[in-house]
Amino acid sequence: MAENLDNQNNNEQPKESDSNYWQSFKELYKDISFTEAKKLEFQKGVEDEFDVDKLPAVSRRKFLALVSASAALAAAGCSDYNGNGKIIPYNTKPEEITLGKPNYYASTYVDNGLDYGILIKTREGRPIKVDGNPDHPVSKGKTSAKAQSAILGLYDPERLQQPLRKTTSGNFMKSTWQHVDQEISKSLSNIGGKEISIISSKIISPTTLKVIQDFQQKYSGAKLYSYQIFNEEIKNSAWKKCYGSGLFPSIKWNEAKIILALESDFLGTDGNKVESSRMFAEGRNTSDLDNFNRLYSIEGNLSLTGLNADYRMRLRPDLQFEFVMSLVHEISKQGISVGVDPSILNQYNLYDFAQKNSLYGNVLQLLVGDLIKNKGAAIIYAGRSLPENVQVAVNLLNEALGNTKLYTQDTIELPNSSLSSTSDWENLVQSMNNGEIGAIINFDTNPVYHLPSDLGFVEAVKKVPLIVSLTESENESSELAHYVLPISHPFESWGDAQTRLGYYSMQQPVISPLFYTRQKEEVLLAWISGNYKENIYHDYLMNYWQSTIYPTLNEMLDFNRFWLGALQRGVVNTGNIPKSVGNFNKEVLVILNQNQSNISGYAVFLKEGYATGDGKYANNGWLQELPHPVTKVTWDNYASISVATAKQMNVEEKDIIEITLDDRKLKIPVVIQPGSADNTITIELGYGRSKCGVVGQGVGFNANVLMSKSSAFGPWIYTSASIRKTGDTYDIVSTMEHHPIDDPLVSGVVKERKIILEGTVSDYKKNPKFIQEQRSMDTATLYNRLDFPGVKWGMSIDLNKCTGCGECVISCNAENNIPVVGKDQVKVSREMQWMRIDRYYSGSAEDPKVSLEPMLCQQCDHAPCENVCPVAATNHSNDGLNQMVYNRCVGTRYCSNNCPYKVRRFNFFNFKDHFRDGYQESNLFDLVYNPEVTVRSRGVMEKCTFCIQRIMEAREDAIRDHKPLKGSDVVTACQEACGTSAINFGDMNDDKSEFYKFRNHELGYYVLENLNVRPNVTYLAKLRNTHSEEA
Amino acid sequence: MNIQKLFVKKLERKDFFISAGVGLVGLFVMRMFPFNLLLNRKHKSKEKPLRATVRINPLAISRNKLGDNNG
Amino acid sequence: MKKSLLDYILRVRLPITLFIIIASFTVTYFATRAERDNVGYSPVQPINFSHKLHAGEMKIDCQYCHTGVELSRHAMVPPPHTCMNCHSIAKKDSPEIKKLTAYYMEQKPIPWVRVHKVPDFVYFNHSVHVNMGIKCESCHGDVAQMDRIVQVHSFAMSACLNCHRNAKEKLPYLKNIKNGPENCYACHR
Incomplete structure (x- = not known):
């Protein structure tokens, strides 16, 4: 309806609302074409070019369908399947190799002037494990943690692989042996009248000594200097003064009923620990209580020996002389004639001394009583760090008490091989400064790092025109050298050693040198003879033996047969009997007449590192990660001080202090050590290396700076130190919390929960069942009692014999391919060691008692970990083991959550890759792995398997020999390494076996027994041999 | 229209079987072609070769572990 | 209309669907045989060594060449x-x-191109089996008749367990054979 809008009155609104909406005039005026167009869907002309027949045959839809189908088919078609790989056999199989079976070689490992007899296990020509040589009369089948870890040095990816020569710009350039031999021989021949100084460590090999003598003949200016940072020089010199000749003898620890260890860590780093701990443990048999020894330890810091002492007192090391003299006085008062002028003795009084220095008078009384009662079967042993006057006094005391019966005078030193004295070094430095030294040859030594800074060695050596460093890997000394010559690892080298009268120890290589290296003796031989041929030192060694040593042996075999037997056995017995101890020279006693020195300030005691030795092992991941036996600290050294001293200094754990001795300063963090003497600071050396390889570089603090060439108390004990608190802190990582539990509410938890049960020898004598009475009763269980017909494996750990040295841990690491994780991961408790040694303090914080407990997977019969695994990756075998199947594990970690002993370790990272940017991923490092054990990757749980690979090997041998499998056929890695034979392993169903006795021992208990998990590791309670009047 | 649709349908069926047949043939062809030859080479060249040889020293004498236990 | 649609579905679509399902299953079964249990795998070797000639006609004992099989875990080529x-x-x-x-x-x-392989996490021990008296043919088939080695037995875990659990049936030539171990640690360390 067309409205006439013009007709609208301007003043009037329209009457109805207009609902006619229009968009254009065409619509409004109802255009016909518009109305027609409205009926059509599309406008005219739109479809003009659209022709169905002209469309392409493949639509978008079809195209997509085709593409996806072809992709799917192609994917189904290609395969990454390269079959089962290849089998690459030998071209010519060496006769001695049976693929899959190990070979053993006897050899010797030399460390710090001692020879350790070792058996190296090789697989397909690669050494993978080191254990003790049972034929070695001192080692007797056991070896030290350092020898075990030495294998990492062989496969160190940063080992020097070819000779290096320093260019004029100061960088090292790779070279060849021919080239360096030529150049160095020329320089040495043209040395003129100058001296050639060979700096070596203590030489215990007669053949090496001969090589050096030959060198000295060829080059007349050659002179040998030797040093060992930790040595027995003071002891030996005191002995010579007392007895006229010879060296300090070996001690028959196993025959000693009373042992007084003065600042002596004879179970740890002082002397031949393998022999000492074995002999010590022989005197701690729970089946022979009458011959149970008693150990008194008086020392400045809690050491490994102190952990095992029955009585322990704290005394700063610079007061030891006064103490010993007081003891001498007291003993002479009891009627023993000591032969010292009474006027000297009267200056000392034992109980006054005790009072002044907070020692326990009653314990000292017992000590004196014991020493006198056990005359001739006791030993007072002064540590090697103590000064000469103490050593003389102790020798006197032993002589007076008749304890010389326990000496075996069989220690010897090769002629002309004694260590250089301080004056020798001072002369050398002076000569270097005067330009009188033509060449320095570092014969596998690192004097720049080791020697005391006040000798001035580092500045002087830079003036020498020719410095040659023979070393396995780069170190601080090789940085200053002009030629760095790589030497072969001990496992690639020939050698021999003699430290005692009765035997020679042979060293043979188990693998040809992996790289372009030579043995250090070979390097010298090449310069002596002018030309080098392969095996030059082997021939030289054989010649020397044939001409010089073999004739003295009165052997019945001809030399060649003898030689083969010597190498096979690893030891040659000489049949020489020990000499008798001489007579005590009374004139030496004048040394005891001295004024008491002024003891003030703090005492600083420098000790050998348990892990790093003198620094040689700083680059060894296993040793760095081995928790310190006392503090359980890894990857660092620290200043160890007592609780009271910390309060006095106003420092807390991890605070950094600055120690000043004269003008030598060191900044080092603090660890508060229960059981440390007051005002004594103990620091371990061997850390803070500035150039040693990526593992050890910068780890710890270099305390060598505190050493001085001259000190009143010897190179390791210093007095009058001053301390300054710096205010900085440093993170020290320990695997165990070590602040002592002195909160009375929780102080009994270890005993309440039956984690540790212990007693005294007198308790045991009175009531043999006293441990059994403390055990929980056998409680009821929901599960059916599992039957284990056949073999059922179990382990027992005798806590009387366990000294806490940690060798079992290292052996387990080597056997089971356990990765090193590094400090940052240990901090969050991710260390991967399957075995750990728990250390519990009890008693007061100043003078605690210490209990040790090695902890490993207990292989529980009712294992709480087995129930909770969602994928059944861990379950129980029919021979009593808790099985961990790595390929099933998805990484839930519920099992570790449920484990009451917390012995399960999870691979949070692929630690091989994670540690030090894949250091353990290198091809060379892979050679160290045990091929019988899976190398685990990220995401799987692992734990002690009771060395299932060894059990399977024993089973295989039993089936091959058609014999039944016996429990004693299997020796686990930890059992094999334990120097005191504290660990026993076997079949608990075999009631005739040795192990059965341990499993059902009167002193046997289980840890956390009341949880009813039925563990299979029996612990034999530790008995302290205290007097029965004591509480 | 019906016949057209039928022919279209027949063509579709034909196309289906052709493409299926080509797919199957392609499957077997692909299986014979070893693709792994191409892939692994680039990866392997980056790994540093071990220039050490493991060789027993011919002059060394081996032994048996002593029969009785060490422990 | 509805009837013919149903008819079409049943007569055309259903058989085609079933055929595709069965065909893909069968193809996959055989195509992945190699990766699953390796039966029938017979690769070409670098040298055309014929066991049929050496072990069959000449009757050379298996252990003349494969010396490790009685002594250790590995049989040794x-x-x-x-x-x-x-x-x-x-x-x-x-x-x-x-x-x-x-x-x-x-x-x-x-x-050599390897034919018989168990995964890396399995520690198979030859000497234990051989020393129990089990003949090589029980697992490797009649090698003396093979020109080129082909795997005849499945090496999946189920095959191993089958024999371990029914030793008397599977190895009738051994009179006193006991069942083999079933626990994980026997093979998976």
Whole structure:
């Protein structure tokens, strides 16, 4: 309806609302074409070019369908399947190799002037494990943690692989042996009248000594200097003064009923620990209580020996002389004639001394009583760090008490091989400064790092025109050298050693040198003879033996047969009997007449590192990660001080202090050590290396700076130190919390929960069942009692014999391919060691008692970990083991959550890759792995398997020999390494076996027994041999 | 229209079987072609070769572990 | 209309669907046979060594070459050295022996293509089985009749357990055979 809008009155609104909406005039005026167009869907002309027949045959839809189908088919078609790989056999199989079976070689490992007899296990020509040589009369089948870890040095990816020569710009350039031999021989021949100084460590090999003598003949200016940072020089010199000749003898620890260890860590780093701990443990048999020894330890810091002492007192090391003299006085008062002028003795009084220095008078009384009662079967042993006057006094005391019966005078030193004295070094430095030294040859030594800074060695050596460093890997000394010559690892080298009268120890290589290296003796031989041929030192060694040593042996075999037997056995017995101890020279006693020195300030005691030795092992991941036996600290050294001293200094754990001795300063963090003497600071050396390889570089603090060439108390004990608190802190990582539990509410938890049960020898004598009475009763269980017909494996750990040295841990690491994780991961408790040694303090914080407990997977019969695994990756075998199947594990970690002993370790990272940017991923490092054990990757749980690979090997041998499998056929890695034979392993169903006795021992208990998990590791309670009047 | 649709349908069926047949043939062809030859080479060249040889020293004498236990 | 649609579905679509399902299943079964249990795998070897000739016609004992099988975990493929024991003289000029001699002279090992393999996490022990009296044929088939080695037995875990659990049935030639271990640690350390 067309409205006439013009007709609208301007003043009037329209009457109805207009609902006619229009968009254009065409619509409004109802255009016909518009109305027609409205009926059509599309406008005219739109479809003009659209022709169905002209469309392409493949639509978008079809195209997509085709593409996806072809992709799917192609994917189904290609395969990454390269079959089962290849089998690459030998071209010519060496006769001695049976693929899959190990070979053993006897050899010797030399460390710090001692020879350790070792058996190296090789697989397909690669050494993978080191254990003790049972034929070695001192080692007797056991070896030290350092020898075990030495294998990492062989496969160190940063080992020097070819000779290096320093260019004029100061960088090292790779070279060849021919080239360096030529150049160095020329320089040495043209040395003129100058001296050639060979700096070596203590030489215990007669053949090496001969090589050096030959060198000295060829080059007349050659002179040998030797040093060992930790040595027995003071002891030996005191002995010579007392007895006229010879060296300090070996001690028959196993025959000693009373042992007084003065600042002596004879179970740890002082002397031949393998022999000492074995002999010590022989005197701690729970089946022979009458011959149970008693150990008194008086020392400045809690050491490994102190952990095992029955009585322990704290005394700063610079007061030891006064103490010993007081003891001498007291003993002479009891009627023993000591032969010292009474006027000297009267200056000392034992109980006054005790009072002044907070020692326990009653314990000292017992000590004196014991020493006198056990005359001739006791030993007072002064540590090697103590000064000469103490050593003389102790020798006197032993002589007076008749304890010389326990000496075996069989220690010897090769002629002309004694260590250089301080004056020798001072002369050398002076000569270097005067330009009188033509060449320095570092014969596998690192004097720049080791020697005391006040000798001035580092500045002087830079003036020498020719410095040659023979070393396995780069170190601080090789940085200053002009030629760095790589030497072969001990496992690639020939050698021999003699430290005692009765035997020679042979060293043979188990693998040809992996790289372009030579043995250090070979390097010298090449310069002596002018030309080098392969095996030059082997021939030289054989010649020397044939001409010089073999004739003295009165052997019945001809030399060649003898030689083969010597190498096979690893030891040659000489049949020489020990000499008798001489007579005590009374004139030496004048040394005891001295004024008491002024003891003030703090005492600083420098000790050998348990892990790093003198620094040689700083680059060894296993040793760095081995928790310190006392503090359980890894990857660092620290200043160890007592609780009271910390309060006095106003420092807390991890605070950094600055120690000043004269003008030598060191900044080092603090660890508060229960059981440390007051005002004594103990620091371990061997850390803070500035150039040693990526593992050890910068780890710890270099305390060598505190050493001085001259000190009143010897190179390791210093007095009058001053301390300054710096205010900085440093993170020290320990695997165990070590602040002592002195909160009375929780102080009994270890005993309440039956984690540790212990007693005294007198308790045991009175009531043999006293441990059994403390055990929980056998409680009821929901599960059916599992039957284990056949073999059922179990382990027992005798806590009387366990000294806490940690060798079992290292052996387990080597056997089971356990990765090193590094400090940052240990901090969050991710260390991967399957075995750990728990250390519990009890008693007061100043003078605690210490209990040790090695902890490993207990292989529980009712294992709480087995129930909770969602994928059944861990379950129980029919021979009593808790099985961990790595390929099933998805990484839930519920099992570790449920484990009451917390012995399960999870691979949070692929630690091989994670540690030090894949250091353990290198091809060379892979050679160290045990091929019988899976190398685990990220995401799987692992734990002690009771060395299932060894059990399977024993089973295989039993089936091959058609014999039944016996429990004693299997020796686990930890059992094999334990120097005191504290660990026993076997079949608990075999009631005739040795192990059965341990499993059902009167002193046997289980840890956390009341949880009813039925563990299979029996612990034999530790008995302290205290007097029965004591509480 | 019906016949057209039928022919279209027949063509579709034909196309289906052709493409299926080509797919199957392609499957077997692909299986014979070893693709792994191409892939692994680039990866392997980056790994540093071990220039050490493991060789027993011919002059060394081996032994048996002593029969009785060490422990 | 509805009836013919149903008819169409049942007569055309259903069989085609079923056919596709069955065909893909069958194809996948055979195509992945190699990766699953390896039965029928018979790769070409670098040297055309015929067990049929050596072990079958000449009756050379398995353990003459595969020496490790009684002593250790590994059966050990012999080095060319063992072959040269005879072939330094026997059939010196045949082309395959020439290949063998070339490998031996160049001090290179022969890169055999492996046929029988268990996964890396399985620690199979040959000597335990052989010392119990189990014959090589029980697992490796009648090798003496094989020109080129083919795997006849599945090496999946189910196959191993089958024999471990029913030892008397599977190995009738052994009178006193006991069942093998079933626990995980026997093979998966």
